[in-house]
Amino acid sequence: MDPNLGSTSDINLSNDCLLNIYEKIQGSRDRNSFGLTCRHWLQVQNLAVKSLIFHFSDNPKVYRLYASYLPRLLTRFPNLSSISVAGCTELPDSELIRIRDCGSKLRSLALYCCFGITDNGLSLVSAGCPNLVSVTLYRCNITDPGLESLATSCHSLENLNLSYCTLITDHGISILSRECNKLHAVMISYCRSITGTGFRGCSPTLSYLEADSCVLSPEGLSGVVRGGGLEYLNLSNLRYWNGVDGLGAIGDGFATSLRFLNLRMCRFVSDDSVVAIAKGCPLLEEWSLAVCHEVRTTGWAAIGSDCKSLKVLHVNRCRNFCDRGLQSLRDGCSQLRLLYMHGCRRVSCLGFEIFSMLRQDVEVRNDERMSVGPCIDDLFA
Incomplete structure (x- = not known):
């Protein structure tokens, strides 16, 4: 040998x-x-190696190690298509110059809680990595000019997480809607400078909008649904709503593809809106009306008669959900398989027993599930 x-x-x-x-x-x-x-x-x-991930940690020293390792790891792994950096609050724009060098190979970039990143740094990455498809800017101090540079450079952008980016306004969203005609999922939760009007004329490819604790206006909501492609809409805890209910616009005929709707803690939702949504969204599979106290017998009856595809319903802590409402679900909603019914004090033991006996195909849970629909992490993986 x-x-x-x-x-x-x-x-x-x-x-x-x-x-x-x-x-x-x-x-x-x-x-x-x-x-x-x-x-x-x-x-x-x-x-x-295609993916580099720095996870959140309870130890502040870990983030200093992240910052020192990042340049060496970017040099060591030249073919990265996905980079996720979490918790590096002092990460400067200069480090993004190294990420920019990944060039057209980079498809996914996540900057969770990177407070030190500015519009200048985001502009550098956007110009150097034009094929970005998924970007997470959770709690970053990015403003409209930074979002504009991202939108005008990365026309293939599909998924964008702007949650807690409080400096973004409707102007930035309007540029995003105009420049990125492949948008699939957008998260603007807790962005209280966005009313939604920037989504007017958005691409019909937009199918997922997370707007938890936002301040959408009736005009903004109308602009969101008129794209026609929404399948998932989260309006949980809608703040400072100045319309007279007005959520019935969701059922005006533009959201016929909607499958998941979260109206949790939208206490002003009325029977009229519930009736409109139940009729106008025939594909609805999961609906949260938790803590929606103004929904009464007429609303529950509409859900029972018109929501033919509904599989999961949340009615936790609804003050006006009673035996008659439960009967409407019992006699209708043939596809219903899971009912979250925690804290519904107007439902009697007899009403519940009759429902359980006649609808053994429905699992009733007394816990309170917060999320609705598919896991957002799957979209940004």
Whole structure:
């Protein structure tokens, strides 16, 4: 046997060939051992790494380590398509210059709670990484000019998380709606400078909008639903609503594809709006009306008669959900499989027993589930 065979056995194998071998290896232990074979194989392993994730930590020292490791890791892994940095509150714009060097390969960028990032840093990344598809700016101090640079540079943008970006206004959203015609999911929860009017004329590809604790206006809500493509809408805890109910606009014929609707803690929702939504959203599968105290017998009857596709309903702590409302669900909603009914004091023991006996296909839970619909993390993975 040639004594030099061990050191030259891969001499005729190209990087592409070794990458194919590496990708077929099952199990993290074997994958980690691949790079221990020799320096060449370690380099191939580094080329195969596509994702870099820094998680949140309870230890502040960890974030200082993140900041020191990031430049070296970006150099070590040149083919990254996904980068997620969490909790580095003092991460400066200068570090984004290194991320910019990932170029067109970078598809996903998440900057959770990176307070030190400014519009200038976001502009650098946007210009250098035009193929970004998913961007998370959760709690970042980004303003409309930064959002404009992102929208005008990254026309392939599909998923954008702006939750707690309190400096963003309708002007920035209008530029986003105009420039990015592939938008799929947008999160603006707790962005209280956005009324929703910027979504007017948005792409019909927009199917997921998370607007928890926002200040949408009736005109803004109308602009959101008129895109025609919404499948998921979260208006939980809608703040400072100045319309006379007005949520019936959701059922005006533009949200016929809607499957998940969260109106939790929208205490002003009336029977008229519930009736309109029940008739105008025939594909609705999950609906939260938790803590919606103004929904009464007429509203529950409309849900029972018109929500033919409804599978999950939340009525937690609804003061006016009573035996008659439960009867409407019992006699209608043939697809209903899960009912969250915590704290409904007007439902009697007899009414509940009759429902349980006649609708054994429905599971009734007395806990309070906060979220509705698909997990947002799946969209931004």
